Amino acid sequence: GARSALMVDPYEGEPHNRGIAVSTAEHLKAQVEKAARAGLAVHTHAIGDQANRNVLDAVEATRRAGIGLHLRHRIEHSQVLQPADVPRFAELGVIPSMQPIHCTQDIVLADRHWGDRSRLAYAWSSLQSSGAMLAFGSDAPVETPDVMQGIYAAVTRRRADGYPGAEGWYPEECVSVAEAVYAYTLGAAYAGGEEAIKGSLAPGKLADITVLERDIFTVAAEEILTTPITYTIVGGEVVYENG
Structure with a gap:
């Protein structure tokens, strides 16, 4: 709500406010290269x-220079994007590390301050369709670490109280339950360079497992929110x- 995120165009109703650049584009490029x-x-x-x-531009500069081509750079939040920048994540091998619960908690503020630009806020489906590897998390303690709430947000784009309605907020950016679970598990493991040892159930991987009381792949979305953890x-x- 501070309207400090750096935007291409000014905030709604604030023609002279485009947010704050914590780092200049030049400084960012130098740090990424270093x-x-x-x-x-x-x-x-x-x-x-x-x-x-600016982050994508900085990564692109190092990729073009052939520096660290194997590195899995990622952007935390990747919260609102310009249409031309959506496919660049996949093209540059940049991982959008996103927190679905932020979407549903920020709906009112996003609409107020970004207006129509909110169409590509929390653009999970667009990023995934373009070939990007989604990695989901909670951003705890800023938001709840409850993964059930995060999965529900990802598949409905609705708050727990049902706001903003049955269709959800920009529902075209919803992902399926399977896609959300993948992003929270193997996608997150990939982002950390640990997909060989965690993120899925396979021989030789760490036996880190959550057992749920319900099959969240088949129940109504609303039931995901109240699904108890068994083990x-x-x-x-x-x-x-x-x-």
Whole structure:
């Protein structure tokens, strides 16, 4: 709500406010190149469409120069994008690390301050369709770490109280339950470079497992919110048991 995210165009009703550039584009490019030369992937927080563009531009410069081509750079939040920048994530191998619960909590503010630009806010489906690897998380403690609430937000784009209505907010950007679960598990593991040891149930991987009381792939979306956790298993050991 601070209207400080760096935008391409001014905020609604504030013709002289495009937000704040915490880093100049030139400084960002220099830092990304420095990290890439050292073999380090850069994980940059970006919310506004200009901020996201600046990060993509910085990564593109290193890719074009052939520096650290194997590195999995990612943008935390990737919150609102310009149409031309959506396919660049896949083209540049940049991972959009996103938090579905932010979407449903920010609907009112996004509409108020971004107007029609909200069409590409939290653009999960568009990014995925363009070939990007989605990685989902919670941003806890800013938001709840409850993954059931996150999955519900991803598949409905509605708050728990049903707002803004049955169709959800820009419902074309919803993802399926399977896609949401993938982003929370294997997508997140891939973003951390750990997909060989976690993120899916397979021989040789860590036995970190959550067992749910319901099959969230078949129940109504509203039931996802209230699905109890039956077991939590970490490293093959049961660390939580419901009842």
